[in-house]
Amino acid sequence: MASQQIDFDNLGFNYIKTDYRYLSYWKEGDWDDGALVTDNQLHISEGSTALHYGQQCFEGLKAYRCKDGSINIFRPDQNALRMQRSCSRLLMPLVPVEVFVEACRKVVQANEHFIPPYGSGGALYLRPFLIGVGHNIGVKTATEFLFSIYCVPVGDYFKGGLTPHQFLVSDYDRAAPNGTGAIKTGGNYAASLAPSAEAKQRQFTDCIYLDSLTHSKIEEVGSANFFAITEENEFITPGSSSVLPGITLSSLKDIAQSSLGMEVIEGDIFIDDLGKYKEAGACGTAAVITPIGCIEYQDNFHIFHSLKSVGPVTQRLYRELTGIQSGDIEAPGEWIVKV
Known part of the structure; x- marks a missing residue:
């Protein structure tokens, strides 16, 4: 073509x-x-x-x-x-x-x-x-x-701008402890096809995986990393050796700390404690940021900022990162290679 x-x-x-x-x-x-x-x-x-x-x-x-x-x-x-x-x-x-x-x-x-x-x-x-x-x-x-x-x-990825999406907590495990969850190999994605399809059949954007050891902590969102914004304005991501270290996530951590003045935390995000967080999102190369409006877990729905609008912190993170990528905002360090 x-x-x-x-x-x-x-x-x-x-x-x-x-x-x-x-x-x-x-x-x-x-x-x-x-x-x-x-x-x-x-x-x-x-x-x-x-x-x-x-x-x-x-x-x-x-x-x-x-x-x-x-x-x-x-x-x-x-x-x-x-x-x-x-x-x-x-x-x-x-x-x-x-x-x-x-x-x-x-x-x-x-x-x-x-x-x-x-x-x-x-x-x-x-x-x-x-x-x-x-x-x-x-x-x-x-x-x-x-x-x-x-x-x-x-x-x-977002036609018409950022839009909140709804996600379903999966009963499937994404990766075993000490397995291959932290590397980008195709088998991890093959295993995700069935749970992702089930979530989409139920009209959710994708599924959320809990840790396979205790099934109590969020690890990843479909094929993307998870982040949340606390009521104290902290940027938190799951601290797990089974999570793929995302380059978009790493960049958002730096932006949250340097540009937004936020404290960045890698730690446990318990599925029963979602009330601690005012915003949440999934991030990766394809979509940059997918705002999470709602998570369903065991027939209970938790709404973050809103089902109709994106939270202000998520919006600013998205603008900062896409501005750097497109050259509208000066990039830190060695983030950009010119062609």
């Missing part, structure tokens, strides 16, 4: 084939030089460990068109580091941070005409992934690996 045929004002979060993607192979202890390719079909062995044993991980990040026409990639080094942690846990070779970041730059530059214009609410979503390939049969690490990055233009 040519970029001129894309309706940038009405983009969703759907696959659109772009012109180029980055591809690199690991074999006999080394990565090759990598290259941009046009073929969007992968050709791998039927014995690939990614297919049979789930030996794979992935990332998600975005590039944004700025008002002056320049391009921002948001914190790719943090995605590179998180992918390295995933690879270490899954016995896969690490992609060097500088290689990862430069590959992102190349993909964005080669597909620049697919980036939604400034002010459209859209962005160019990048999907880096690393999979075990080669001719394998036993349960062991692969003999070869493939690293790739492709991109897709995506729209503003």
